[in-house]
Amino acid sequence: MTIIAENPIKAVAPPSQVQQKVIASLQKRHRKERLFRSLGLSAVLISLALVAVLFVNIFAKGMPAFWQSAITLDIYFDPKIIKVEEKPVQQAGESDNDFRQRDLAWQTQLGFINFNRLITDSLQQILPDASKHRRDLARVVTSGERFALRDMVVADPSIIGQTRTLHLLTDANIDVWLKGNIDRSLPDEQQQLSPKMREWVDKLAADGVITSRFSLALFMNPDSRSSLASAGLAGAFMGSFYMMLVVILLAVPMGVAAAIYLEEFAPRNRITDLVEVNINNLAAVPSIVFGLLGASVLIGWFNLPMSAPIVGGLVLSLMTLPTVIIATRSTLKAIPPSIRQAALGLGASKMQAIFHHVLPLAIPGILTGAILGVAQALGETAPLLLIGMKSFVASVPASPFEQATALPVQIYLWQGNELRNFFEARTSAAIIVLLMMMLSLNGLAIWLRKKYEKRW
């Protein structure tokens, strides 16, 4: 070390025994210092590396799932197959109800049509030996796409008799095969695809008929069990959206109101002390306990519907409430008393001083706390499992009272799917969506804090 080198004693005379001891121990102590310091640095680096590993891992697994194998086919909407009457049009003098009945009847008629024939007919054009392998042929395109074709006809019946070039999602197993997520050298009986299928798929992929395309299905479709390749997050997304709506409408105003009372009005006594300890505790109660509360009180006593976003939202609101209260209180605490005193001095009532002067100044801090609370609620899974949101829901909920799942629960459900080599990527993709939402919420909170932060 530099200190030792510059030590003048060393230059003048040979160091005494005591000095030698000191120098030796100093070297030892400095070694220890360096060791300690590098230990600290490595702890920081390890922690940063862990963050990196986590994100890189999830992203590497999940990004490919945003692109899915799709087959480009010329679909001829054959009038011989789609035999329906003309789409009903509301006539003058016809009541809304009658028209709706006729329209429904027409759609029911459409429901009986085998749209899969359109797909297989089109496939037969490009696969010469297809007629011998009809079962395989029906499995090339994932089964959800026939409903997409039906919806096209419903939207525009004039399409019947025309030919359209469409990109249809292939079966999940084909996607797995093409992405190399399954060992190609496995023997036939362990393969998910028949030998004929594999031969077709490789040929079609080489011809550019099957390509990897950005998949909107992941975002637009609800969950599905029959058509795995088109299983999507739309239902879970809406479920989470309704729950966050409930949290924003309930937890945030109530938390702010409670914080205002406790910070500004409540007398300092035993009871408010108890309330304070209680709120701090509530913030640290395991989330699963709130799930138990929801299961026994909301579902058991109040008979609210199972698996509904409204119940999930209520549970998450109770869970978020302490977070919002604590954040709001610390923001209120940071606002200098001179503001209150000035307002009071000009004759404002206490209520006016707080609502007209203190609260507006506190809004950025309150918003930050509220956003962080909502982000926390968005990622919560365990309590939702206990109130029945674990059930499979294949539709997008239209109101907070219908059955639904949530994004984190959807992740839980997908990670347990049997088709592991397809759903591992899809689950990671769902995680990426969830993480992106949470990161943007957190980013928003940080931005708000930076933008409006005031030092008094």
Added chain:
Amino acid sequence: MSNLSLIVVLLMLLAMGYQFGTRRSRNVATVNPNLRMHSRPHHYGMMVGLWAVLPAFMLLLLWLWLSPAVINAMLVSALPADIASQSAEQLRVVLQRINNLASNFGVVADAEQWELNAAEQLNQLKANSAIVLTALIAVIAAVGMLLSLQKITPLLKARHQVEKVVKALLVLCSAVAILTTIGIVLSMVGETMKFFSYISPTDFFFGTTWNPRFSTVGVGEQGSFGLVPLLSGTMLISAIAMLVAIPLGLMVAVYLAEYAPYRLRNIAKPVIEVLAGIPTIVYGFFALVTVGPFLRDLGNAVGLSINATSALTAGVVMGIMIIPFISSLSDDIITQVPKSMRDGSLGLGATKSETVLKVVLPAALPGIVGAVLLAASRAIGETMIVVLAAGNSPALTANPFEAVSTVTVTIVNQLTGDNDFSSPQSLVAFALGLTLFVITLLLNVMALVIVRKYREQYE
């Protein structure tokens, strides 16, 4: 009218009352130019609005609460005598059937004439109830609005009235936090008592096997509900998590607080705190598909047999999750240690690490212990990581390489959205939940007390 539209109407009434009130107060003010109004116009408006809406709203709540019971009683009194005299349980079934008939819910097969009559009557009663409610609310709102409009004079202290209502609202909101705690305790104690009527508390708390049979009602053999293996699994995983998190978290805190240059600290602190914001299901998935197989392969390489889903996997990942809890809390506490103590130590010739180890850390110790306790309570209550990565096998083992089960995992397994809380198999979830609640509560209270004491010491 439906309840929702009633509430919308009430909101409209509030707006109307506000308008009328402000206008009326301005009129009063122009009529009496010598007298100063006590409150501002919007206070009068708000007061009129509240007088119109609040009593009516309370009536609505009261009605919603009481009317089902009244309607049921009226329905029962109109039933044929032999049916009305049945036991309460049978009566409930009858009423359910009638309800279904009345709302056309499902097809109730072979409904008898008296049932159809009753359903008809039920619909009639409900319709009447809605009409009476609407009328009553209309009357009360009108009376409230007119009377309060009449009362507006320069001397009326409208602001005081409005502020009282607002304050009551604030108190009500603070009470929710207390009510939540009370709700948690009451509901869990209630269900736990029910559970203890099947299984004795000693068998639960000291039983060493966990093997609840599937719920079969009325069968003598109930399976064994021993808490010990679950608790030991929880403790094992938490201990591993703390072994990972304490050294890392503490060293991060020390380095960032004492050594790190400003720029590194500014970057590293928020990035590490990102770990705390990641949903636990993500950690669970990470443990399941990445860390578990990695540890298994690592074990194979050195000749150890490690399960992919084991206490070790869950513990390590949980430790990663907890690092920021320990690091940021300890960081705050270390920076709170007064600078004079550091300067004194450095002035006596101690190196920086000696200062940290012998002066700063001992001074910060209570706070750090508090942080560690908080982190431990987080680890014990953590659910999704262990659900996915601990292997779910309730065996009494101290081997971290084996699969275990925990209290939280078992709660999820026993109560996955089944709202039939009558079998001990689902009731046990509440007993487990209560145990968990008490353990974490003790840890939290201890941590809070320690941290608070520490704060006072240096403030």
